[in-house]
């Protein structure tokens with residue numbers, strides 16, 4: 001049976017009369033790297049704040065580690081490590097001192113935990129450097145190290161790669177993959193840049209105007225974005241037989257409107273149409289189809305280019 005780390009049931013948040021999180025049903029399984037995508041202002045941070053208990057739910061429910069009772073959820077939240085917006089760092093302190101202060105605040109035992117997280121985020125060699133002299137990338141890595149203190153089972157990162165240079169993005173991506181693989185840490189990571197999540201996420205949730213408009217696995221996404229030759233014909237049953245017998249392929253599926261989605265012969269529409277026409281099949285339309293991830297996302301959220 002699948003084990004869910006988090007499910008939200010019609011999760012909603014209203015500010016004044018405006019519903020900014022609108023009946024969100026989210027499903028995150030153990031071991032998922034859940035890419036939470038949405039344009040600016042879509043509601044990603046608001047959902048994350050509801051999950052982590054920073055703001056009160058207007059209506060709906062959260063099931064966290066199989067628990068949906070408010071008192072238990074409070075306890076279960078201790079199993080979460082989170083980075084939400086920029087954390088308050090002590091600028092006059094080093095990375096080590098910042099982590100030590102937070103370790104003590106949170107009551108996490110063992111100083112060796114600091115070395116562990118500093119090592120993970122590759123900040124061990126910053127020694128006496130004060131945080132005020134850190135680059136944005138270093139500060140972000142320190143923020144992730146803070147979220148990793150105590151080795152949480154569920155890591156929630158709100159836009160952790162925002163504004164980072166490409167090298168830091170790759171580093172953080174590799175780090176997240178590593179802890180997911182080594183520790184089976186479940187990760188929820190939000191971004192408005194689909195391309196960045198694409199190399200990381202195993203599951204996606206897409207939010208737009210406060211509504212979770214889609215949730216799918218990376219395999220689904222690959223399938224949905226796959227290139228195909230779409231052929232609309234008058235007689236679908238015969239066309240299928242001809243494709244199987246004369247083009248020797250069953251790498252296709254029949255979709256709506258008498259259309260066959262053929263995943264072979266993509267660059268040979270002439271060959272496919274001539275075989276069908278020779279067998280008296282009327283071709284009403286033939287076109288290559290397929291989207292890259294960006295197109296897919298833009299289409300999904302209704303043509304919003306702000307991604």
Ligand SMILES: Nc1ncnc2c1ncn2[C@@H]1O[C@H](COP(=O)(O)OP(=O)(O)OP(=O)(O)O)[C@@H](O)[C@H]1O
Pocket residue numbers: 015020038039040041042043044045046047192
């Ligand atoms: N405390 C608040 N009071 C009123 N409106 C709010 C509050 N917090 C957020 N909002 C509104 O809720 C909407 C969603 O904001 P949110 O920050 O969750 O989006 P987001 O997807 O995280 O965007 P971004 O990528 O820009 O961070 C926005 O329209 C925002 O103005």
